[in-house]
Amino acid sequence: PECSKALAACKALGAVLVVAKLDRLSRTVSHISRLMETTVFKVATMPEADSFQLHIYAALAEQERKFISQRTREGLQALKARAAQGDVESVAKLNKQVEARRKTALQNTIAVATQAVVDKADKVSQSYADAIKSAMFDGVPTLSALAERFNTLKLPSSRGVVGNWQAVQVDRLCKRLGIAFP
Template sequence: MTTNTIDVVSYCRVSSTGQGESGLGLEAQREYIARAAQQNGWNIVGEFVDVVSGKLAIEDRPEGAKALALCKQTKAKLVVAKLDRLSRSVHHIARLLDEAMDFKVATMPQADKFQLHLFAALAEQERTFIANRTKEALAALQKRADEGDVQSVEKIARRTAALELGRNDANRAKGNVAIQERAKLWLKSVRPHITECLHDNGSTLQQVADCLNGKGITTSRGGKWSSMQVKRVMENLALTFPSKQAAL
């Protein structure tokens, strides 16, 4: 029989309305908390769920503020499934710890204040690394798109559409259709110009690029053509030189 039962307030957070409505991630959080409560003798006196970004401090979230208020009222400890559900900012975590705000993390129930601070710092550092790698990957993707790679253009457009429309399945499907149609229309529009350039002294990729630039035909992003851009678009259009293989 447990003799040191403590009262806790369960707090869960998901980042989007879609996640909140579908329960994606929410049930897993509840399960983590329920299991930890059973194993550690915690008595759950309330539950609060926010659908907000982790960038907001918990006291600035509608349900987070209520959870903190209940903790103060009942002398209970706040409990979250994982540390990033409380906050993605090491500054927010540190401030809560400095203000003697006791909280528990279901996935590491025995962690003390020093360990929680350390885990928060490591998590923030990892997010910084991921953000930097993402920026580098997007820059490389943009470079390929600027060189005329249609697949890269589609990927960028798909990412933009997802941000503008939201990430539910219906909107992703609409965005994909729009992107594919846009790419097809652009390829269709540029095909006759490349074909004409191929038959007008276009014996190298650079000559075709010069021909297109001379006609005022721009790339998919409105820029000047290079030999690499011509190569990639010709591959997408399955176009070849009339006679011998072109060279860069």
């Protein structure tokens, strides 16, 4: 996503995109070739390279990526074979890998759930913005008075409880909305 933003900015400004290394821009010759047709870019590690040289370096980078992928697959297969034969160290490495994947998946799940809670809280907070602004217009002087007004209007709190507003809750709500209440 950030690369797309940078490419769009370069096109809009007529600027040259500078990348640290060619393989940070793309790892396939076809993608590099398409980019060369639409975008002017320079590679910091080879600033004088022309399009022919960039194609060659892109081809080498693509091939190296394939070699790395193949070596990784072969190494994992060998590790699994040693583990199947009862090698304790190999079993431990595989278990560590499984645990790392599980932990990453759990962290991603927690991040998504946390963002959902924040989004819901933001949405609920927005529903109170008009009531706060109306109270300010009407001259409600304090957070306690605003809490009492919410209780009188029978506005449910973020947890759905009616008549339970307190000044501290109203203060947090105003801060979340970026409203400076008197």
